[in-house]
Amino acid sequence: MNTFLITMAWRETRAAWRHFFYFLTCIAVGVGALVGVSLFSAHLGQAVTKEARGLLGGDLEIRLSRRISRDGHAYLTSLSDRDIAMTHVSELIGMAAHVHGIQSGGQPSQIVEIKAVEELYPFYGTLRLEPDRPLWELLQVQPAGCPGQPCWGAVVQESLLIRMGLAVGQPLTIGQATFLITGVVRTEPDRMANAFSLGPRVLIAQDGLRATDLVKLGSRVRERYLLKTTLTAKIEPLLYELRGRLAAESARVSTYRDAQPQLKQFLEQLTRYLGLIGLTALFVGGMGVATSVRAFLREKLATIAILKTVGADSPTIIKTYAAQALLLGLTGSVAGLALGIGLEQAVPWMLSSWFASDMLDQIGFTSGLSLHLLMPLGKGLALGLLTTMLFALWPLLAIRSVKPVALLRRDALTAETPPHSTDRTWRQNIARIDRTRLLTAGVIAIGLALLSMWQAEAWKIGLLFIGAFSLAIALLGGTAWVLITTLAAMAHPKQLAIRQAIGNIIRPGSQAISMTIAIGIGVMVIVTVALVERALLRQVGESRPADAPTFFFIDIQPDQADGMTRLLQDRSENHMPTLTPLVRSRLMAVNGQPIKKEATSEEEERAAQTADKDQRRQIWYLTREYALTFLDQLPKDNMIVKGEWWTPDQTFSKPMVSIEEEAAKALGLDIGQTLELDIQGTPLVAEVSSIRKVEWGNFSTNFYMILSPGALDEAPLTYVATVRVPPANEVSLQQAVVAEFPNVTAINIGDVLDSFARILDRLSLAIRAVALFCVLTGGLVMGAALAATRYRRLYESVVLKALGATRGLIIGSFAAEYLVLGIVGGLIGVGLASALSWALLRFIFELPWMLHLQVLFIGLGLTMCLTLIVGLLSTYRLLGQRPLAVLRHE
């Protein structure tokens, strides 16, 4: 019997490859999208894991936001007795400027990300430099370097050379020191592989950094100590020892295993959601499979009846055609794998043109094929096969109702059924429900849910996805039905072509609803992406208040504050600059309860890893760094929601603090309670006197914690200044500040926003590229549905021709039909996209939603083009048929 299934399935397929064009392409495109995404994700995961030590720069990293204490340093130095090598890296932002008198075009000054290193750096990973010489050599004092003075070497990113119009061999100044550019850095293993950066990289030696005099008390600098242990040593005991010994330093200690957690998390989330969009494409493709199977079986009624006559029962025939569907699903999926591999090969090329930074290079991404990829490939194949099976199952059930007697009676007669009885009980009604259909529906629903969970790799997200997918289908189907029935009831156009078109849509078995569902889903996905992107861009760009500052100047030393205020007043045309004192700190205790910052044992580590969203949020608030300030006046866009702001003449017996609403909630703080802060090594206890609501999007200096005046008198303060200047004055202002205060860094808000918008744009491009596959499969489903009605259309068109209709009239009627389908599918798609984007913005991004008529109209217009093109492409061949030849065969 089993050989019969397979032989028969093969015989039925070999004669009908052409019929299965849409079946195969639907599955291939869906699987291709999924496999492309999961290969990319697998390669990234592989690169991140393989390069984990390189990404951290060592086996262990100690990270501080201030200089390490003498005791701490002594302890770290003592580690060398235990065969543990150490190197010190400092990272900070600063301003690079042309050396006075040497101006060679380009910007006079530029914000840069400085990294100061020692000889041993890097322990792991590859630093690609031009010229290909050891970094340490390039960073040494260059005797024949700068005019009139010896200077240090600096290796910079090429973008700095381009922006400042410099070349290797030319000098630049940073802070108080002059550097000779000795080389260009191409890739840097431990640069946070992040598309976002404030400026190009400048690598210098630690001694060079000292010469700049940039690092002062309270300066914003990240100190990193990288450790390399012997290969055999277990790393965890050392990790917990370091955490214990350095607890007083507010230091973060991590191993290469948890290197770049943000990067990993970001990549995981990105590829998870891209994967779900790919799954949407595959499920839409599944609808094409269902349509193709239904159409195929309709042509096979006689064959099925013959098989039943010669003794095949329904289960045997269903299994035969299921085997055929599997065979086709396998072929489609294998084609999909090839498509996915091809797509993924193109990814680095595409990404390199999208991302300005060489992110993929930095993490050592390659798209070569290897054994590790068997898993994603196997998963793609399995998802393709299972989706085929689940979507083919329902139409295959129709085989049961084919009776062998159909071969004897081809007329409209059907065997008499018992007359309908109106007084049937509910029990009888339930008994009449087709159990096989019910069971099959259950299997399909559970199967699709399981596939979603498998792809999402999280049951919650998988269920949410399949729920949303089903809801979208129900809404699309329902709305399509309402629109089409309304159309049928209302439209009685005079023109024959349009009447014919509407007749084609509303007739029973027209598949108009499944076509609009398939097209609507694709439109919905892609328009949603566009709408959310718009909203995000508007949030960062357009909603910028008119009085938002142009520059943030940071790291202004107390003795520079007056000079800075004067300079800014002179240059900013009466816009009063705001100087805010600032000091960085960490929380030590809340209500006397000390805060446990990092796990110092394996049990704690495990507990931290299983923390839920709320707990992680709390941990974030407990362990983050807080910028503190003291102010007399409540800043603008701040509103007291509980407690009271201090009065102008108030005297404070102890420091008071006003805390931001969300932070207060997460930390469990209320009025009258206390918190203890570590301010650069000095503890400070403050009492909560008020809770504030802050408008974070106002582009001003906002604070989680504001202390009462006088509370920070002894602290190592720096100032941050914000100022607004006309665009024409931006460069000269920056230039003047850099010339007078070389240690002050100028951050241009416009540049930051631009770079954010660019990243958003690239991300959205990646998402849209995958979403395009949903639209593509939607078009294929439409093609499949039109192919299913090919014979009826052929017959009708030749009858019309025989009655004297021109080819133009028939084309017109077809075009009108496809346009109506496009309008219905497009309207529902953009409508649902508006609802979905509203929900996403409201509940996930917490942003306001706005109607974007332009996006919606473009979406609708493109949908109409799509349906018109797909429709005409799949039916144009009918137009050439001669009436007599077709009618003779009827």
Next chain:
Amino acid sequence: MICVTQLSMSLAAGGRAVPILDNVSLEIPDKQMVAIVGPSGSGKSTLLGLMAGLDRPTAGSIVLDGQELTTMSESALARFRRAKIGYIFQSFHLIPTLTARENVAVPIELSGERGSDARAAELLDAVGLADRLDHYPVQLSGGEQQRVAVARAFACRPPFLFADEPTGNLDSTTGAQVINLLLTMHRDYGTTLVLVTHDRGLAGHMQRIVSLRDGRIESDQLTDSRT
């Protein structure tokens, strides 16, 4: 033995029931050759289809080889047809996507027997189509297609063979060939043969002629035909 008792069949047309067979009873002993004749619409094909288990009656009983067909499940009925019944249609009804040999092999494959290919070739040889094994139905003439259908009907050596106007779509020469084939096969395999025909000549070859009119048996007589 085929035993039909008080068989009735009505079909719904335009919302009302149209009687096709009305209380028909009939017994056919093993190995008998019976022709069912009658004007168009008299219910001949319906009776034949019911006896072959292709359809279910509105009322009455059909017993073949001691088994009641009307109460069998769909799957049991299919298995019964596979083992016991061969059926030949007026319009051949070969599966268009299969070659002649594959068409004949299908019932053998379904029954799980080995060597279906060789057996199919043998059967096609017996009906004179040894050189047409790998031709598709569209490549065969009507007579050739009906001979393939005959070979298929005999593929599992069924004890009962039903033929619905087997020569209705053929010219007289080809029709005669097919009749001879049926008679030879009947003789070789000892099959009970029931056929529906308009063709008095063909009916004359049978041992018994049952005549239907308006869904009832009008006459039932033995002929002096011998085979």
